[in-house]
Amino acid sequence: MADNKKKVLEMLAQNKISTDEAYRLLSVLESEGSTSEDTAKSGTAARMKSKYLRVCILSGSERGHGGKGDRVNVRVPMALIRSGMKFTSLLPPEARDKVTGALHEKGIDFDMRNLKPEDMDELLEALSELEVDVAGSDGETVKVFVE
Amino acid sequence: MNRPPMLMHVKIRGERRGFGLWLPLFLLLPLALAAFIILSPLILISILVFWPRGWRKRALHIFGAVFEVFNSMRGFQVDIQGDHHCIYISAI
Numbered sequence: 001m002a003d004n005k006k007k008v009l010e011m012l013a014q015n016k017i018s019t020d021e022a023y024r025l026l027s028v029l030e031s032e033g034s035t036s037e038d039t040a041k042s043g044t045a046a047r048m049k050s051k052y053l054r055v056c057i058l059s060g061s062e063r064g065h066g067g068k069g070d071r072v073n074v075r076v077p078m079a080l081i082r083s084g085m086k087f088t089s090l091l092p093p094e095a096r097d098k099v100t101g102a103l104h105e106k107g108i109d110f111d112m113r114n115l116k117p118e119d120m121d122e123l124l125e126a127l128s129e130l131e132v133d134v135a136g137s138d139g140e141t142v143k144v145f146v147e
Numbered sequence: 148m149n150r151p152p153m154l155m156h157v158k159i160r161g162e163r164r165g166f167g168l169w170l171p172l173f174l175l176l177p178l179a180l181a182a183f184i185i186l187s188p189l190i191l192i193s194i195l196v197f198w199p200r201g202w203r204k205r206a207l208h209i210f211g212a213v214f215e216v217f218n219s220m221r222g223f224q225v226d227i228q229g230d231h232h233c234i235y236i237s238a239i
Contacts, residue, residue, distance in 0.1 A: 072226070
């Protein structure tokens with residue numbers, strides 16, 4: 001962006017373009033810049049707007065034959081997840097060690113002591129882009145998404 | 148700060164019978180205040196007992212976190228429907 005502006009000014013200095021043309025080119029470059037910033041801002045706003053984590057499960061028979069079967073529909077506010085995650089900082093050190101050990105046994109190399117509030121915010125922001133859509137052979141579906 | 152939920156709707160239906168409840172959560176705060184006043188002597192004793200052990204800070208954190216979780220519950224909904232049963236919980 002800044003390089004393009006410099007090029008335009010260099011061309012003007014070298015009398016390759018007129019002042020009117022330079023002005024037009026600079027205004028085009030500025031409008032392009034503001035458009036890309038707006039797009040980035042709206043993307044962040046969309047992520048911040050996501051309010052609920054939804055889990056929808058439909059059994060195969062529910063989808064196939066006139067509403068018979070099991071159906072699970074869970075809606076969890078993102079604020080509740082955020083508050084719930086804060087509980088991890090309240091765990092006593094012994095309990096944290098136990099959790100870390102249990103995770104390590106399962107092959108997950110994750111230390112709860114390293115989990116900071118910034119990491120949680122990042123995790124929740126990434127969660128807003130989550131979308132899981134599983135369709136089974138019998139027609140059952142599992143959907144996990146953020147709305 | 149989130150607005151706390153005002154009502155909780157609980158509906159449970161079994162094969163033969165079921166029931167539905169509207170729980171006025173907005174009444175919980177005055178009830179909690181009343182319970183706090185009644186239990187204040189016990190709370191005072193426990194504070195004095197646990198003060199030297201450094202539990203004060205943790206207890207305050209837990210109290211704050213529980214309050215925050217309660218405030219974040221607005222919009223929470225669980226809806227499980229089966230052939231012969233149904234469980235519905237919603238915080239409004």
